[in-house]
Amino acid sequence: MVARIRDGDSAAYGTLVDRYTALAHRTACLLGAGHEAEDVVQEAFVKAFRALPSFRGGASFRAWLLRIVANETHNLVRSRRRRAATELRAASLAPVGDGDPAAQALSDAAGAALLDAVRALPEKNRAVVVCRYFLDLTEGETAEVLGCPRGSVKSRAHRAFARLRELLAEPAKEAVGD
Known part of the structure; x- marks a missing residue:
């Protein structure tokens, strides 16, 4: 799929976005993005798209994307200076x-x-x-x-x-x- 995107198939990237949006959103929420999770996810997908040339072919796209989401969330939490008060509202038991x-x-x-x-x-x-x-x-x-x-x-x-x-x-x- 990543190879198709690198070859210019934008629909293939849309497929990846559709596949991983819910997981990325849940990750951002659980790591502390709270009500700003959608912004974090959107920024993560933009950064992932721009960084696709550096993606290693045999690596897990899921883990790579969630790493970007985690970094974006960490940046958000740090900028809000509320590390200790992060929200975990997406977890469902x-x-x-x-x-x-x-x-x-x-x-x-x-x-x-x-x-x-x-x-x-x-x-x-x-x-x-x-x-x-x-x-x-x-x-x-x-x-x-x-x-x-x-x-x-x-x-x-x-x-x-x-x-x-x-x-x-x-x-x-x-x-x-x-």
Whole structure:
């Protein structure tokens, strides 16, 4: 597909845009773009189009594009000087399928607690959790998207999960103490 685009087939680029827009938008939202995600995605696709000559043929276009989206989002968050207050509004957790309203309420509460805990993580650890578990990227794709070694992805994920366990255990300890 990239070869067709390089040969001047603009419809092929339209196909790639159609294929990856939702994922790019979700990535931008989860990494902190919030209501500006559409702008980030649009800028990322423009930059990707301009940089296509530098794209390595055997590489993953998906990971390459998401790296651009991640960089654009990082630039946005940094320029807003609100690193610690990024939004994770695009993450959707699987709903409870049995139709039980009480179970659904518990699931919704657990999902909200999880998202709050993820928001509380340091940016680098949060980005790894978002890529690996909200976007379902492989370790290699996550490393490429975030521009870090695979080992860093593993260690950041380990630290993130240790912190998430602490954060999610705090309300349970408080409830037992009441």
